[in-house]
Amino acid sequence: MAKDNLPFHTIMWPATILGTREPWQSADYIKGFNWLNYYGGKFSTSSQRGVFLDQALATLPADYWRYALMANAPESSDSAFTWEQFQVKVNKDLADNLGNFVNRILKFARSRFDGQIPAGGEPGPAEQQLAAACEEKLAAIADHLHNMEFRKAADTLNALWTVGNQYIDERAPWALFKTDREQAALVIRTSIHLIRIYAIAASPFIPFTAKTLCDALKLSAAERDCRFAAAVDFTCLEPGRAFEVPPPLFQKLDDDQLAELRSQFGGGSD
Numbered sequence: 001m002a003k004d005n006l007p008f009h010t011i012m013w014p015a016t017i018l019g020t021r022e023p024w025q026s027a028d029y030i031k032g033f034n035w036l037n038y039y040g041g042k043f044s045t046s047s048q049r050g051v052f053l054d055q056a057l058a059t060l061p062a063d064y065w066r067y068a069l070m071a072n073a074p075e076s077s078d079s080a081f082t083w084e085q086f087q088v089k090v091n092k093d094l095a096d097n098l099g100n101f102v103n104r105i106l107k108f109a110r111s112r113f114d115g116q117i118p119a120g121g122e123p124g125p126a127e128q129q130l131a132a133a134c135e136e137k138l139a140a141i142a143d144h145l146h147n148m149e150f151r152k153a154a155d156t157l158n159a160l161w162t163v164g165n166q167y168i169d170e171r172a173p174w175a176l177f178k179t180d181r182e183q184a185a186l187v188i189r190t191s192i193h194l195i196r197i198y199a200i201a202a203s204p205f206i207p208f209t210a211k212t213l214c215d216a217l218k219l220s221a222a223e224r225d226c227r228f229a230a231a232v233d234f235t236c237l238e239p240g241r242a243f244e245v246p247p248p249l250f251q252k253l254d255d256d257q258l259a260e261l262r263s264q265f266g267g268g269s270d
Contacts (some may be wrong), residue, residue, distance in 0.1 A: 009027070071089050194215075
């Protein structure tokens with residue numbers, strides 16, 4: 001809750017409850033946030049300044065907002081919402097870092113490996129380093145979520161997506177396919193497992209997108225309901241298993257759209 005409500009909910013209201021001598025359950029933990037401002041000023045319904053929940057959901061999908069707001073959560077100090085910052089989170093983190101990875105891997109696997117998880121190749125040092133990096137990032141995300149450090153958790157989730165992009169940039173399965181089909185199959189199979197890991201890690205942040213990824217990989221209820229500690233498994237999806245290529249997960253926001261949103265909701269010129 002916002003910092004101006006903390007004294008009431010952590011001192012006055014609990015004291016009132018204790019004073020009743022009734023066995024009411026008190027809050028175990030209360031997360032206090034600083035203020036999220038709008039371009040440095042307050043949100044104002046009377047001045048039609050700022051975007052509010054009903055307007056936000058009518059403008060863009062919920063997962064865009066969930067991720068961008070958690071990544072900019074006002075935890076250690078006040079922070080400001082700007083459309084420019086929102087555009088960066090959607091375009092760079094969601095569309096490029098996550099969406100582009102999923103699209104590239106699944107489209108390539110569909111066209112080169114008949115829409116099935118390919119067999120072939122034995123994991124080597126690159127795959128071992130990838131698994132270790134994923135375990136480290138997932139552990140950090142879990143710790144941040146446990147401590148209700150949502151901004152750090154979102155940053156680490158984005159870092160996890162970056163790990164996958166670095167892996168395929170280094171291994172270059174599109175080039176490997178021309179010279180070593182077995183190694184290309186290994187990289188693609190590993191990357192499809194990464195998409196599963198991404199779906200599990202992203203589920204607290206962007207649940208609708210996570211479900212889309214789980215559905216594309218045709219994961220069972222048991223396969224998608226997995227604790228972070230057990231998520232890093234690069235053997236659980238057997239070769240020959242079919243998958244689907246989902247539509248692009250995120251649409252980038254261009255500058256013209258941004259200008260329209262600033263005009264509609266205020267900001268940037270006040």
